[in-house]
Amino acid sequence: MKKLLKTKQKEFLLFLEEIRGYSDFTIKSYDGSLNEAFLHIEAMEEKGHILLNLMPYRIKIASLNPKTISKKLSAVRSFAEYLNDNGVRVVLKADESIKIAKTLPKPIAHEHIVEALLSSELEERVVVTMLYTLGLRISELSSLEIQAVSKEWVRVIGKGNKQRDVPLLNSSKKLLDEYLSKYKRNKFVFEKNGEKLSENSLRYMVIKVFRRVGLKVSPHQLRHSFASQLLNAHAPIADVSELLGHSSMATTQIYTKLGSALKQQNYSMAHPLCGIKES
Template identity: 60%
Template sequence: MKQSLDHYRKAFLIYLDKFRGYSDLTLKSYDESLKEAFSFLEVEEQGSHTTFNLMPYRLHIAHLKAKTISKKVSAMRSFCSYLNDQGEKVSLKADESIKVPASLPKPINDTHIQEALSQAPLNEKLVVILLYTLGLRISELVSLELKEISSKWVRVTGKGQKSRDIPLLSSTHALMQAYIDEMRPRRFLFESEQGQLSENSLRYLVTKCFKRIGLKVTPHQLRHSYATALLNNNARIADVSELLGHASMATTQIYTKLGSSLKMQNYLKAHPLCQDDDENS
């Protein structure tokens, strides 16, 4: 490889911070996992191609919980993906996934979203609003074409090239129209002079928007917030599943678990007997 692994590790962490908006705790976890993995990797080079054999590392961490192993291997997988994006030819061996229980998503409080929006310029505001009011994946937002937008609906092409129609709030449509009038995109909603904006460009706008109020928020958290808000306000799970573009309602059901968890937390805080119980414990 042209540069040392430590050089790329540092550059990778900067990328995760600036463009992906990862929290300080997550960055620290990635850094520790990569440093640890580098101590055990078997590096095989054939011409310009490099292969990292994770087997010695997997044996070293085999005693850990499945979820912990999955996170550590995922860090290496993301690192190698980054290297390939930088023009290095890299592949992994022994990086097979470990099945772990699904974790609950972390939605953003609507108050925080509104506070961030109140300070945001037009382009940041529109990206956040579309993710929050349409529940889009970042890949879907990048690919959104002008021809798929009407005054009341947006047609989105999701995973497996499946299309779905999502209701568009009148306020969101007005904001979108103001952006179109100002930016004059030709085909895609989000464009530059060089063409369609990248996913990283939109992620960066979300990061900037929430950084002003001291939060690190990802586009996917806004999608979580959309789904959670609908279910907490008694939307049918079948409808939410369709709006999100989930292939199965089983995927959507994780949000119902989150709703139950929040209800329990609110109950424990609000009910007087629960408060008495906390004081006596």
């Protein structure tokens, strides 16, 4: 059992490097977390799957702060998800999540996105443009069908199979038409061998595009950028929430906090009294 997990761990780290595009530091962090975890996790074979009991490990790290515990457990969950996606069925026991304070998302500046688009190939440009101008999740982009795209709207199937319609910019429609005329697709906007392109393939494409301009960017950051741009331009939060496919406006409100933080920063830089030290 331990030999199998160790072999799969090496494959997982290679996957993080080559497909997910993670930095050496992040990969070493995952490796260290998994090595530590498997000193304490109980691993046993059950009928048709491997059971990983996290409780002994959770007891070991219980004194650490919640954010650290969450990161350590996240490494194990990511490894288990990788195994399940690659033919090794894994069940986690004692896998309750740790509550930690929400952090603000990190949107990408518009000028950086434009710079990355200028150095991208056609398919890459379409992927980044669709994520940035439609605010899609990577799973939604992977599943996007050609017939869901009209002249002015895109019908998106989100979480829980909920449908929403998102406006399609003229420039985005022209770019998409150019792409579809060059690459003949049967059903999905992004395909390979007749099947929809995987989320990992699309994610790696985004990583490559921004790596060329010296940035590390995830697809979800482009979704953050979409939301932040709209809210900073005074779009109603209810409209933005609907465009993002959020089930609650409370989820969207984290972006308003980001806008407030930027306003405070700009104020501090601009107001003449902010540079005067108190005596």
